[in-house]
Amino acid sequence: xxxxxxxxxxxxxxxxxxxxxxxxxxxxxxxxxxxxxxxxxxxxxxxxxxxxxxxxxxxxxxxxxxxxxxxxxxxxxxxxxxxxxxxxxxxxxxxxxxxxxxxxxxxxxxxxxxxxxxxxxxxxxxxxxxxxxxxxxxxxxxxxxxxxxxxxxxxxxxxxxxxxxxxxxxxxxxxxxxxxxxxxxxxxxxxxxxxxxxxxxxxxxxxxxxxxxxxxxxxxxxxxxxxxxxxxxxxxxxxxxxxxxxxxxxxxxxxxxxxxxxxxxxxxxxxxxxxxxxxxxxxxxxxxxxxxxxxxxxxxxxxxxxxxxxx
Numbered sequence: 001x002x003x004x005x006x007x008x009x010x011x012x013x014x015x016x017x018x019x020x021x022x023x024x025x026x027x028x029x030x031x032x033x034x035x036x037x038x039x040x041x042x043x044x045x046x047x048x049x050x051x052x053x054x055x056x057x058x059x060x061x062x063x064x065x066x067x068x069x070x071x072x073x074x075x076x077x078x079x080x081x082x083x084x085x086x087x088x089x090x091x092x093x094x095x096x097x098x099x100x101x102x103x104x105x106x107x108x109x110x111x112x113x114x115x116x117x118x119x120x121x122x123x124x125x126x127x128x129x130x131x132x133x134x135x136x137x138x139x140x141x142x143x144x145x146x147x148x149x150x151x152x153x154x155x156x157x158x159x160x161x162x163x164x165x166x167x168x169x170x171x172x173x174x175x176x177x178x179x180x181x182x183x184x185x186x187x188x189x190x191x192x193x194x195x196x197x198x199x200x201x202x203x204x205x206x207x208x209x210x211x212x213x214x215x216x217x218x219x220x221x222x223x224x225x226x227x228x229x230x231x232x233x234x235x236x237x238x239x240x241x242x243x244x245x246x247x248x249x250x251x252x253x254x255x256x257x258x259x260x261x262x263x264x265x266x267x268x269x270x271x272x273x274x275x276x277x278x279x280x281x282x283x284x285x286x287x288x289x290x291x292x293x294x295x296x297x298x299x300x301x302x303x304x305x306x307x308x309x310x311x
Contacts, residue, residue: 014042016050021242022144024052033064033249036204040071047115047122048202052139052242059249060126063277069277071132072122076113076278083125084273092269100268101175108173108211109140109232109260112278115166115184115212117191117290120256121281127246129273137274138243142206143258145235146196149207154196162213162228163190164288165296169211179296189290192217195231199257200285206258207235214295236260246274257281265310 015028093100113120166184197208216224
């Protein structure tokens with residue numbers, strides 16, 4: 001175990017134990033509900049170094065988690081969200097509901113919010129209720145995946161982009177959603193994002209794909225699907241993956257600019273409730289141009305000069 005020493009005028013330490021993977025660390029001896037500036041500086045430093053930080057036994061309140069998340073930047077939504085398979089009255093959600101379909105869809109590897117014009121910078125999850133078995137969250141190091149690519153493959157990928165759509169990824173998972181103004185199922189169009197992303201703070205490059213990505217311009221549907229699926233399959237292999245076994249009170253922070261994640265299956269007769277915070281990306285590095293999304297249910301071709309995706 002490596003202790004990260006605080007500034008010289010502080011007599012406390014924060015323990016940092018690297019995870020047995022290419023990324024990630026478990027952080028102990030820190031109270032996220034009351035971090036001083038020196039503690040926050042330490043956390044931010046190890047966040048950039050390890051990309052994934054696991055804080056066991058924090059048991060933060062909703063307000064405390066919101067305050068902590070705000071240290072990283074503006075939240076995508078004004079409040080934290082609950083990722084839950086339970087209704088407010090305690091009953092389990094119906095398998096035909098949109099929320100159930102989203103939960104199942106999120107069992108595929110993905111970056112958060114790449115289907116929005118402004119993708120997320122970071123994500124935070126804390127465990128409130130967990131099922132007796134399954135329901136883990138798994139993460140994949142897309143920077144390490146880039147590092148092991150052959151030079152010829154790297155050169156090819158750096159010239160490619162892909163569209164991102166939640167309509168597409170949910171349809172591929174077997175679920176069709178209607179177009180509205182809800183988060184994700186919006187009428188803002190599909191962002192076009194480079195397949196290789198350079199981290200704005202560390203400078204490291206990462207594969208930037210996942211389940212929302214499709215329709216590489218200049219490729220047929222078949223070619224695009226094959227390339228994107230092979231990228232994800234080859235990238236998300238040990239030692240570039242880590243599966244977090246939740247305990248109530250755990251909090252996990254990850255860098256959405258270089259890590260993908262997915263939920264793991266569980267018996268949905270049991271409740272699984274996580275509290276999630278999503279930190280907005282910086283417009284200079286996470287904002288992408290959008291184009292009309294033919295995967296959106298109810299889509300009508302545009303009469304403007306806007307590009308139409310129909311791959």
